Amino acid sequence: MKTILKSAALLMFFFAAALSVNAQTIVRKKPVAPQTTAVRPPAPSPKHTWVSDEWKHDPKGYVWKGGHWETPPKDKAFYVKGHWRHVPKGYVWMPGHWK
Template sequence: MKTLSKLGMVAAIAGSLFLSSCATDSYVVERPAEPVYVRPVSPYANAYWVPGEWVYRGNRYVYRNGYYVRPRANRVYVQGNWYRGPRGYSWRKGHWR
């Protein structure tokens, strides 16, 4: 009987921890897995491949495939990346610098 009451206490503690982690003001964003994507053949000479990026839509991150662009004169493309913040991971969008 004592083991049953200990088991019940452990279950109650675990349940309360689970429910407290599901509160709406407390969430953690997990870093999604990188999808496998084959880069298509360049459509023209000197085309620059902008790698795919993550976009936050509808309470989750979705992957947007990369694409080719004409390179910008005297500018460099800085690729997007994941960074870890207090609420989990966030995506920094790539940009031309």
Template sequence: MQFKRLTALFFAGALAFSAAAADISIRIAPPRARVEHRTSSPGRNFVWISGYQRWDGHGYDWSPGRWEQRPRPNARWQAHKWKHQRDGWVLVEGHWR
């Protein structure tokens, strides 16, 4: 029983550390978003996901917008955004709410 608890604590700590280490801070501010022209919606249950500047390890690269089908009725898309923190810029990934 003691071994199982110790193992569980180890893995819980490793998960907490990896989640905190997942944020990569970029010292260079992201460029402005590009103006995109949306194509026609492919269907009633689709939502436009705006493009954004992503960091590829060497510089910013534009990830173009796209239409995406809602995973469930009334789902809303929370857009990607760059958040300024003390050490630089961190990307907050877009996600469904």
């Protein structure tokens, strides 16, 4: 019984991973970030970390979103900025995340 449950969990994991890969939008040319002069507001608390401006995936493509303050999910966590990853047919945005 345990083997069947482990196999089912593993199959669900790979299925979810395949769906998330297919949900990404590939662009031939990396979009240029808009030139903004937004002022960073003061931190709500000493525990907050600034999360930089970055691209967000939208049903129509990629949209530029401004930065914001976030509380790290755990002590000593740090934010890894998003970046464009080269793939065979162009580029895919890899969103920022906590590590």
